[in-house]
Amino acid sequence: MQRDVTKPFAFILKAQDGRARLGEIAMPRGRIRTPAFMPVGTAATVKAMLPETVRATGADIILANTYHLMLRPGAERIAKLGGLHRFMGWDGPILTDSGGYQVMSLSKLRRIQEHGVTFQSHIDGATHLLTPERAIEVQCLLGADIQMVLDECTPFPATHDEARSSMELSMRWAERSKQAFQSMAAPGQALFGIVQGSIYPDLREQSAGVLQDVGFDGYAIGGLAVGEGQEAMLDTVTLTTSVLPEDRPRYLMGVGTPQDMLAAIARGIDMFDCVMPTRSGRHNQAFTWGGRLNLRNARYADDQSPLDAESACPAAKYSRAYLHHLVKSGEVLGAMLLSWANVHFYQELIARAREAINGRAFAAFAEDVTRRYSASNGGEEE
């Protein structure tokens, strides 16, 4: 699919069921049905999957990591090679994070100052400076369709003072990001702001207000799923979505489990990303309609049943016995099949969530899945 710039970024709300929203983002590289789950393609690959396989699971958009790509192979190199879409063979929309989160979680010797963050690469120790302007420049070099402002992911726990100071820095960076975006981005590209403020309602509200004054194509909620627990996370989501505009997509970054996603959809979230389906797939874990399974468990050695009889994924048709054998033997195919089945499950989950919203039956759907995932023997094993 070529970029069609006569189709600029637009968000259409199609139905609501309680606070759950069904919508569609139109973009030059195609539409994104919401609620949307974005598989994570960290280093320009959704790990252990072919791009056409990712597409076939039902993914409309993937996420790639600015931090990883700026370090290796380098944003200027990818630009010279024709951009990220061509580089990795994915022709749909790509959202890139700003690199801020990985700078905090992966890099060494980071130092945050007003102008930006200085850090050492986790790959070769080289020193890099990431400013709001450079974060946008990198995302433009990659050719990202949806770009994110540079923010500081406030660590948890943080005092109110720490959280306010961190949030305010992120808000100043958000404004600089917007200015840089306006001077650098191509027609049809979009920029999302990121609400910060830890678990403090007043700070979240204040952050959402500042971002709306600056004006963004969509609004993300950052700084969650970092140890605050599900209740605090959902409370913050409830509060934050209530102060975000209705006519813009809302993206809960880095979330999550099937249960967390459904709970967040019920609170008005439209977009998600998470490494869970692929990372779990490389660690013998499967998400199925019957719950989560650990294929390394000896109980599957003679189990002829398919991984997930309820799934339409070709990978889920392999027997549990075969998958057990593959993971016990350390075979690459085990990681390939489980990653595929998991991404497919996440896409099926989100597609059924969309159907349920459309049919005004979301609450019952969410309850059913949540029950399957918390049942003692269908829930998370081990």
Place this chain on the structure above:
Amino acid sequence: MQRDVTKPFAFILKAQDGRARLGEIAMPRGRIRTPAFMPVGTAATVKAMLPETVRATGADIILANTYHLMLRPGAERIAKLGGLHRFMGWDGPILTDSGGYQVMSLSKLRRIQEHGVTFQSHIDGATHLLTPERAIEVQCLLGADIQMVLDECTPFPATHDEARSSMELSMRWAERSKQAFQSMAAPGQALFGIVQGSIYPDLREQSAGVLQDVGFDGYAIGGLAVGEGQEAMLDTVTLTTSVLPEDRPRYLMGVGTPQDMLAAIARGIDMFDCVMPTRSGRHNQAFTWGGRLNLRNARYADDQSPLDAESACPAAKYSRAYLHHLVKSGEVLGAMLLSWANVHFYQELIARAREAINGRAFAAFAEDVTRRYSASNGGEEE
């Protein structure tokens, strides 16, 4: 494809070009065009490839390893789960080796006696006994379409006396294997004998004679590509094929490079297996029509050209720059794409060899490929 037992094992010779042969093996699970290259699916998976992808490269048959499968997940278990084809999702013919070679190369504390070989598993140290009868029983439990007699892979170098004594043991085991096969095998399954005798012409000739007296569906040449060098290997192939029957397929075990396969085809070999395309693919190496490439080499970092412009393989359409990035980053997708491209190359190579034999142009074809693979900058890098 279901087994069609109205199509028993049959070998049809269709054309000859010098000593190179074009043929077809008919079997209950489908035909095998010869010369044939069999990708190796050691532990019930052609490493890092989906079965449907292996099939799409043009492979008619794959090889699986008796040694690995009897140890994990166990032959009785696979039988209980419906056999190897169902277990791994491959519906074409499967050839299994007898386990003899891996016992020599992988196991610990092996002891060869007249009745069989006792060894310790390389996985858990458990003691196992492999006899000619058990090797056939295991292959029947797996449901292998083409089975191999248990043999001792004579180490290289070996004195004439050592080689004779080893070969004679293998011949006694071959006869016992045949008897066991006759009492256990299903209709349409086939058994191949294995010629041994190291690099000694008189022993090879004697071995080929004994095997023909016993009578097999096909004849393999074992004990080569173990350090004797290309010249000695090809001399042995030339001699051995000249004393094998015309109306049975001939299989050169564990070979090899594109050059070695073409040289062996020119000497009357019909079947090959080798881990090289998949193992190389997991170690950054690509086989292309321009020669062998090491994708880790920095020269490819900015190389926009496809892996192999001359290949029809979807994996070969990715840029060298992207593949370089994947292998540098240790991404699973690098191993997936290179394994796929390499197996595809091997199948294209063998398909073009068949066409060349049919067109009586094999010598020129083999010379062209051999030249590409020995040219200084198109040959094996590093």
